[in-house]
Amino acid sequence: MTPPPPPIGVFDSGVGGLTVAAAIRRILPGEDIFYVGDTARVPYGGKSRPTVERYSLEIARWLLEEKAKTIVVACNTASALAVPRLQSECPVPVQGVVAPGAAAAVASTRNGRVGVIGTRATIASGAYERSIRELDGGIRVHSVPCPLLVPLIEEGLFEDKITDMVLHRYLAPLLGSGIDTLVLGCTHYPLLRGAIARQAGPGVRLVDSAENCALAVRDLLQKRQLSAPPERTGTLRVALTDETEGFLRTAAQALALPVGQVSVRPLGAPGPQTQADKTFGL
Amino acid sequence: MTPPPPPIGVFDSGVGGLTVAAAIRRILPGEDIFYVGDTARVPYGGKSRPTVERYSLEIARWLLEEKAKTIVVACNTASALAVPRLQSECPVPVQGVVAPGAAAAVASTRNGRVGVIGTRATIASGAYERSIRELDGGIRVHSVPCPLLVPLIEEGLFEDKITDMVLHRYLAPLLGSGIDTLVLGCTHYPLLRGAIARQAGPGVRLVDSAENCALAVRDLLQKRQLSAPPERTGTLRVALTDETEGFLRTAAQALALPVGQVSVRPLGAPGPQTQADKTFGL
Numbered sequence: 266m267t268p269p270p271p272p273i274g275v276f277d278s279g280v281g282g283l284t285v286a287a288a289i290r291r292i293l294p295g296e297d298i299f300y301v302g303d304t305a306r307v308p309y310g311g312k313s314r315p316t317v318e319r320y321s322l323e324i325a326r327w328l329l330e331e332k333a334k335t336i337v338v339a340c341n342t343a344s345a346l347a348v349p350r351l352q353s354e355c356p357v358p359v360q361g362v363v364a365p366g367a368a369a370a371v372a373s374t375r376n377g378r379v380g381v382i383g384t385r386a387t388i389a390s391g392a393y394e395r396s397i398r399e400l401d402g403g404i405r406v407h408s409v410p411c412p413l414l415v416p417l418i419e420e421g422l423f424e425d426k427i428t429d430m431v432l433h434r435y436l437a438p439l440l441g442s443g444i445d446t447l448v449l450g451c452t453h454y455p456l457l458r459g460a461i462a463r464q465a466g467p468g469v470r471l472v473d474s475a476e477n478c479a480l481a482v483r484d485l486l487q488k489r490q491l492s493a494p495p496e497r498t499g500t501l502r503v504a505l506t507d508e509t510e511g512f513l514r515t516a517a518q519a520l521a522l523p524v525g526q527v528s529v530r531p532l533g534a535p536g537p538q539t540q541a542d543k544t545f546g547l
Numbered sequence: 548m549t550p551p552p553p554p555i556g557v558f559d560s561g562v563g564g565l566t567v568a569a570a571i572r573r574i575l576p577g578e579d580i581f582y583v584g585d586t587a588r589v590p591y592g593g594k595s596r597p598t599v600e601r602y603s604l605e606i607a608r609w610l611l612e613e614k615a616k617t618i619v620v621a622c623n624t625a626s627a628l629a630v631p632r633l634q635s636e637c638p639v640p641v642q643g644v645v646a647p648g649a650a651a652a653v654a655s656t657r658n659g660r661v662g663v664i665g666t667r668a669t670i671a672s673g674a675y676e677r678s679i680r681e682l683d684g685g686i687r688v689h690s691v692p693c694p695l696l697v698p699l700i701e702e703g704l705f706e707d708k709i710t711d712m713v714l715h716r717y718l719a720p721l722l723g724s725g726i727d728t729l730v731l732g733c734t735h736y737p738l739l740r741g742a743i744a745r746q747a748g749p750g751v752r753l754v755d756s757a758e759n760c761a762l763a764v765r766d767l768l769q770k771r772q773l774s775a776p777p778e779r780t781g782t783l784r785v786a787l788t789d790e791t792e793g794f795l796r797t798a799a800q801a802l803a804l805p806v807g808q809v810s811v812r813p814l815g816a817p818g819p820q821t822q823a824d825k826t827f828g829l
Binding site: 304305306307311312313315316319412413416417419420426427430431434507508509531 | 586587588589593594595597598601694695698699701702708709712713716789790791813
């Protein structure tokens, strides 16, 4: 019996990054995925760079213990704040969501006006703006932090008057400045795609960072000859740092992503981190 | 020169517990307060009991290093989930916000119907319901988790159409069941007192857990003869586990609470926790 090929390691502050895991499964069905959601410390969107770097490095260490062949940062905040540090300290390639999203936005815009929505930390970092302008210095980037969207999504209010009202307030200045492309700069946001598209109207293309990140992972694995044999069927394992109810189920249903046993391991706990993992079913 | 008397240690998942610190300062102006906000892991409201217990014990250890003469759990979620564990492991008295709030609700109600609003974890714990029914088994308690209120408050949307709409949805079933008393079972909620009172109407009394907790702390200190000399002027020191922007300023302004230097110390960081604290001004 040949051992299974090493997995792709994917992490997010919580379970929003399952949108990236779902996209990787669609595009690379032969790959095994080991997913870590840092639900004990979620959300990252309002936290500082040193804290987000520290959390990201801790999780990367865990993914490397699981023999991850590449680390996918399926969280825009961690991508915006921690990717350089992860790249310099990890022995495997690290793929964030910001660079692929920025490239897709540059490819999409016709009028050179791009909007970006994300958490407070992502927008404050200026990461999308920098990535987009590195590719095309003539593009004007309009960014708006949308801190209420993650809580609304975690409550499952995908189609709701309250969500529409919040979206209207966040998107009005972007739409007023004539953007033709809008980057969904948070891995939770694809779950609001319908509501965002309705408000943005047919003249605005939505760039989904999850989808573009999965395509970048495919290219990276091919280039480095790390792809799993195409004939096999990959697995998805999910581990969390705290038991969470509700949203994991919501996300798995909304994404039609079958998640079986979920293991829980506290990170940053006092004492050795080899304590027995706990598992719970979904 | 006599050394200063030991401080009251106060903690919360974030800066919401400053409502309790403000109430303690009003009621006990001679006491020093050392306040810890666990902003690196905020919020607690959706996390599990083992995780909230672990975080609370870590912070209690820090407060004891600061010679706290009593520990005030200025967070309803931590009060609901971690107070028994803290009481059994700490050598000083531990005061939560649930018991005083429950007692105030029992004293307030005339028709025996009490509403409680709080985070998901607080409501799921049933802590208020148990405390109220221990005091008066005839009281009917109606509880509603309100997970969107903390994010709205942290955005400073105290007077806003969106907040009113969210409150209307949460409060409608409580008001429909004829409550005459509503417990604000989260230390953030006093900042929404105006908006909540408008929706609840004049027939419903609001019970503020911050105010009642401060009164319980006064009684506890008197009973144990731990009060500071009445003629002195107390100080407030604030420490956070991550630098936060925005809400600390919002809360300090809304509460008219002067907060000077704020120190930052990461908790649960790898390595010894004696690393130099960092400070930043407000």
